[in-house]
Amino acid sequence: MWPWGQTTQLLVEPPWTPPVLWDRVTLTCHGLGTPGATTWYKDGQRWWQKGPDRFVVTESGTYQCYRPGTGRSPPVSVFNGEGGLLVLQVPVWALLEGDMVTLRCRGWQDKPVASVSFYREEKQLQRFRDGTELSLSPLGRYRCNFQMGTNRLESVPVTVTVHGEHPHGRHPKYSDSPTLIPSRLPITVSSC
Known part of the structure; x- marks a missing residue:
């Protein structure tokens, strides 16, 4: 098959x-x-x-x-960064219950960003002076922003969802190779 x-x-x-x-x-x-x-x-x-x-x-x-x-x-x-100078990315593979997911907040054309904040459901989760990645397991709607003086750049929000339970209750190691199945993307990109 x-x-x-x-x-x-x-x-x-x-x-x-x-x-x-x-x-x-x-x-x-x-x-x-x-x-x-x-x-x-x-x-x-x-x-x-x-x-x-x-x-x-x-x-x-x-x-x-x-x-x-x-x-x-x-x-x-x-995308080519249309609509903003920050992009919030998640892995393309389907997530199962209990998986950890890494969110990446990136500047347009990989320009360096500092003082990045991550938000879940409009509540600030973490602020990094130098880091731009956050690993977590809760589901929800996320975004990131970058503040420099009075200038603030914000990513388009993404929604992280699960697509089922692990077979036989087994939780895979995070380093397991993912299966890339774009028709089962773990996120939907929604406009602000």
């Missing part, structure tokens, strides 16, 4: 969402059918017919792929 059910999947590397152009994002199309028979869509329009199964993204936009036999993948949007 096809490992992701009978649907085409679009995998993202590096495995963070929302993916940002300055990370040199690679998209890989997985599905049944003949290799090399992949059709790519960008912003809803057919963009590349009989393209490769994998490529490096050079333009921001929303991408999908189509494989004969398993159909069109769920969309993946790659």
Whole structure:
């Protein structure tokens, strides 16, 4: 049986969402059918017919792929930092109950940021002078900001959700290799 059910999947590397152009994002199309028979869509329009199964993204936009036999993948949007100078990212793999998740607050094109604050449901969780990552297990709506004098930059909020319990009550080690299943993304990106 096809490992992701009978649907085409679009995998993202590096495995963070929302993916940002300055990370040199690679998209890989997985599905049944003949290799090399992949059709790519960008912003809803057919963009590349009989393209490769994998490529490096050079333009921001929303991408999908189509494989004969398993159909069109769920969309993946790659951003170039439009709408703000901070981005809050979480891993793309599906989270199960009890998992730890790492949130990354990053400056546009990886510009250094300091004095980053993380918020959950509008309550400040932690402030770092130098750090930009926070690992935690509670679910909820998160954002980060960066304050410098009177200037304040804020990320688009993300909502972290779980997608089930660990099989047989087993809790995996955080270092276990994740399964990248973008159709089961652990977050939804919502606008401010």
